[in-house]
Amino acid sequence: MMAFRGLALALLVLISRFSSCYLLPPPSSDGFIQCLTENIPSDVIFTPGSANFTGVLVSTIRNSRFLPLANDTTTERLRRPICVVTVRDASHVQAAVRCGRATGVRLRVRSGGHDYEGLSYRSVRPAEAAFAVVDMAGLRAITFATDGELYWAWVDSGATVGELYHAIGKRNTGLAFPAGVCPTLGVGGHFSGGGIGSMMRKYGLSVDNVVDAKVVDANGDLLGSRDAMGEDLFWAIRGGGGESFGVVVSWKVRLVRVPSTVTVLRITRTVAQGAVDAVTKWQHVGPTLPDGVNMEVLVQGQQAVFQSLYLGTCHHILPTIVSRLPELNATAADCKEMTWLESMAFMNFGDTNTTALLDRSTGPNFFKNKSDYVRRAIAKRVWLEIFTNWLAVNGSGQLILEPHGGFVGAVPAGATPYPHRSGVLYNIQYVASWSAGDDDSSSAAAMNWIDGLYEFMGRHVTKSPREAYVNFRDLDIGQNTVVNGVSAFRSGKVWGHKYFGSSNFRRLATVKGKVDPTDYFRNEQSIPPLLQSN
Numbered sequence: 001m002m003a004f005r006g007l008a009l010a011l012l013v014l015i016s017r018f019s020s021c022y023l024l025p026p027p028s029s030d031g032f033i034q035c036l037t038e039n040i041p042s043d044v045i046f047t048p049g050s051a052n053f054t055g056v057l058v059s060t061i062r063n064s065r066f067l068p069l070a071n072d073t074t075t076e077r078l079r080r081p082i083c084v085v086t087v088r089d090a091s092h093v094q095a096a097v098r099c100g101r102a103t104g105v106r107l108r109v110r111s112g113g114h115d116y117e118g119l120s121y122r123s124v125r126p127a128e129a130a131f132a133v134v135d136m137a138g139l140r141a142i143t144f145a146t147d148g149e150l151y152w153a154w155v156d157s158g159a160t161v162g163e164l165y166h167a168i169g170k171r172n173t174g175l176a177f178p179a180g181v182c183p184t185l186g187v188g189g190h191f192s193g194g195g196i197g198s199m200m201r202k203y204g205l206s207v208d209n210v211v212d213a214k215v216v217d218a219n220g221d222l223l224g225s226r227d228a229m230g231e232d233l234f235w236a237i238r239g240g241g242g243e244s245f246g247v248v249v250s251w252k253v254r255l256v257r258v259p260s261t262v263t264v265l266r267i268t269r270t271v272a273q274g275a276v277d278a279v280t281k282w283q284h285v286g287p288t289l290p291d292g293v294n295m296e297v298l299v300q301g302q303q304a305v306f307q308s309l310y311l312g313t314c315h316h317i318l319p320t321i322v323s324r325l326p327e328l329n330a331t332a333a334d335c336k337e338m339t340w341l342e343s344m345a346f347m348n349f350g351d352t353n354t355t356a357l358l359d360r361s362t363g364p365n366f367f368k369n370k371s372d373y374v375r376r377a378i379a380k381r382v383w384l385e386i387f388t389n390w391l392a393v394n395g396s397g398q399l400i401l402e403p404h405g406g407f408v409g410a411v412p413a414g415a416t417p418y419p420h421r422s423g424v425l426y427n428i429q430y431v432a433s434w435s436a437g438d439d440d441s442s443s444a445a446a447m448n449w450i451d452g453l454y455e456f457m458g459r460h461v462t463k464s465p466r467e468a469y470v471n472f473r474d475l476d477i478g479q480n481t482v483v484n485g486v487s488a489f490r491s492g493k494v495w496g497h498k499y500f501g502s503s504n505f506r507r508l509a510t511v512k513g514k515v516d517p518t519d520y521f522r523n524e525q526s527i528p529p530l531l532q533s534n
Contacts, residue, residue, distance in 0.1 A: 025104040208411060
């Protein structure tokens with residue numbers, strides 16, 4: 001344990017011995033900063049008085065609607081962090097937790113900044129003013145190990161998916177890892193929510209391939225292995241959402257084998273070319289294609305783009321697609337063969353420049369997202385209405401359809417916190433976006449559009465609960481209420497059952513009650529501790 005001084009040391013002793021009854025003291029921003037400066041390098045601490053505080057704070061804010069504005073009100077300023085800690089070592093994370101507990105300052109933990117509601121770097125509650133951001137972007141090492149025919153990687157939470165892909169592909173062209181397509185996703189947040197991606201039908205979610213981890217717990221202790229943290233906590237961190245149980249600083253993942261040549265097919269069909277028929281048919285075909293092919297659909301405006309990744313050559317998969325989905329009129333000209341690493345670049349950027357996967361920068365993006373799951377195919381007449389009454393009036397609005405089935409559907413719903421397994425045809429991500437120069441009426445129109453579409457779709461997607469994906473976080477489906485300083489289990493069930501199902505949510509809350517009973521790690525949609533008083 002690092003040497004803390006004075007009152008901080010006494011409080012830390014209380015934390016370690018009596019964590020089940022320890023309550024945070026009134027927050028002391030000055031005390032927190034002083035504690036940090038005594039225990040970690042000062043060059044990783046950025047306060048509002050630092051010249052580049054704002055630059056560090058906004059460096060990985062991916063949703064531009066949460067960027068701080070010069071004319072923010074006092075209330076808005078209160079929702080910003082008292083400092084950003086750009087950790088470079090697990091000991092820095094430990095110090096932040098211990099200092100935070102000793103001085104009443106809570107932490108928000110950011111890896112890639114893709115949290116759709118920005119909860120990894122902001123608080124929605126004005127009353128919860130004293131919080132700091134632990135930015136993991138500097139904790140990004142990737143190391144490899146082998147054991148006979150098995151291949152592993154340790155990847156720090158601050159690494160991006162693109163960096164992980166690039167490191168794997170450059171080391172061995174026959175290896176890969178199943179995760180999301182977007183290269184700027186931070187590993188820590190992506191894995192914490194499950195990690196759906198373009199190979200999940202063959203190899204499952206990212207968390208289905210996580211075999212070990214290192215976690216800083218609510219006492220600031222480093223639990224350096226699965227054995228040290230126990231099976232319950234290891235289960236919870238693999239899909240239970242970020243910022244609930246501790247800070248995962250590193251993950252051990254199992255790498256998977258891929259052929260030397262993979263195929264990307266991209267086919268666009270307009271409504272005039274039969275897009276409605278193609279999407280309707282795809283609902284039955286996409287989840288039942290051979291496991292080695294993943295065909296997602298991007299629906300926007302008056303067209304649908306069908307993009308497939310196949311772990312093999314074109315001539316092997318093309319006949320299957322032609323016979324199973326003739327509505328696409330697929331030909332060899334729609335195929336592009338390349339390495340798996342090149343395919344990760346191609347599906348993002350339209351070319352095979354793999355160094356682009358290392359670029360962490362993104363342009364301004366203003367958006368709002370929601371999600372659904374579909375277990376019974378949506379009728380053609382409904383898809384016609386979606387194209388006619390919804391997409392035709394908002395050219396920037398999108399629906400992204402990700403097929404399930406295959407391996408991801410064969411895993412039991414309770415194997416990880418991600419419950420959307422057997423019987424799921426696909427999930428839907430709704431995206432409303434607008435430009436930086438748009439006025440308030442444009443952003444309001446986009447928000448009204450996605451709210452209206454989501455309400456309309458309620459008749460055609462899963463019910464009781466209406467399922468949602470925690471990595472597409474949506475505060476509209478519910479937020480925690482805090483009772484006696486602890487997030488209430490009852491309020492958490494409102495949104496928690498949608499993300500995790502009732503049994504998984506209860507198990508997550510039980511784990512939370514054991515490892516963080518005083519609810520130190522919390523946000524508006526963090527897992528509440530299941531305690532006697534709840």
